[in-house]
Amino acid sequence: MMPQTTPPPVGLCVQDLTVRYGTAAVLQGVSFSVPVSGQLIGLLGVNGSGKTTLLKAAAGLLPHTGQCLLDGVPLESLSTRRLAQTVSYIPQQSGISVSLSAREVVLMGFNPRLGVLQSPTAAMRAAADEALRTVGLADKAGQDYLTLSGGEKQLCILARTIAEDAPLLLLDEPDSALDLANRSRMTALLAQLVHTGGKTALVCLHDPALALDSCDILVVLQGGGVAAVLHPRTDPPAVLQAALAAVYGPLELLPVTDCRGRRRLALLPL
C-alpha cells in the first residue's frame, strides 16, 4: 500500500493577529484563512479600521503576536532576505525621494534576487521594460520617477511588483491616484497576475464596488477584528449587502448584466 502523504497547506492564513500601538490594540485576535492560492483578496473597512496595520504586520514591519502563514510557512520565521523574496509590500506612498528613472525603480524589484554589488542582468532589464509596457508606461521608462504624475507613480510601482514576482503581494490602496480606466486596468492586471501565477494578493481598497467587481474574496475589518469574509462571486447579493451595510451604512446592491453579458453588482449608497 502506498504511504499516505498530506499535501502541504496552500494559501494565506492569518492566525490570532494582535497589533498594539503603545497600549492600544488596533487589531485584536484577527483570524482568517484563504486556503487556496491564486486569489485576489480585498481588505475592506472604514478609515482607521486597521487595514494598513494588518498589511504592515504581515510584511514584518510591525511587532505583533499571532502569525501570518503563506502556504503553511509562518512569515515570522523567515530571514530578512527570504521575507523580501516572499512578500512584495507596496505602501500608500512609495517613499522614493531620490532621482531615479522609472526603469530603475522597476529594476529595484529584482534586488531581493541579486547579491551584494550584483547588477541587474540583460534579461532583468528586458523584463523591467516589459512590465512598464504592461502597465502602459513604455514611453516613460527613461523619465525621472519623481516627475511622474501620482497615478503614473502608482502604475510604475505596480510594474515593479510585476517584476518582483513574489508569491505574496500586500498592496495598500494601489488605486488611490488612478483614473477610472486605470483603476479597472490595475485590478484586472492584479487579478491576472495572481490567477495565472498562483500568487496571493491582499489589497486594501476603499471602494467596495471596485472590490466586489474585482476580488475573489473580501475580508472586512471592524472594531479591531474581522466583521465578515465574503465571496462576491458566489454569496447571494442580500448577504453581501447586509455585511457591507453593517460597516459602511445603508446601501443597496443591485444585480445587473453589463453590455458584455457579465453579471455584476451595482452599489448604491442610500
Ligand SMILES: Nc1ncnc2c1ncn2[C@@H]1O[C@H](COP(=O)(O)OP(=O)(O)OP(=O)(O)O)[C@@H](O)[C@H]1O
Ligand atoms: N504609529 C501609530 N501610532 C499610534 N496609532 C497609530 C499608528 N498608526 C496607526 N495608528 C492608529 O491605528 C488605527 C488604524 O490605522 P490604520 O492606518 O491601520 O487604518 P486604515 O484602516 O488603514 O485607515 P485608512 O483607511 O484611513 O487608511 C488608527 O486609529 C490610527 O490612528
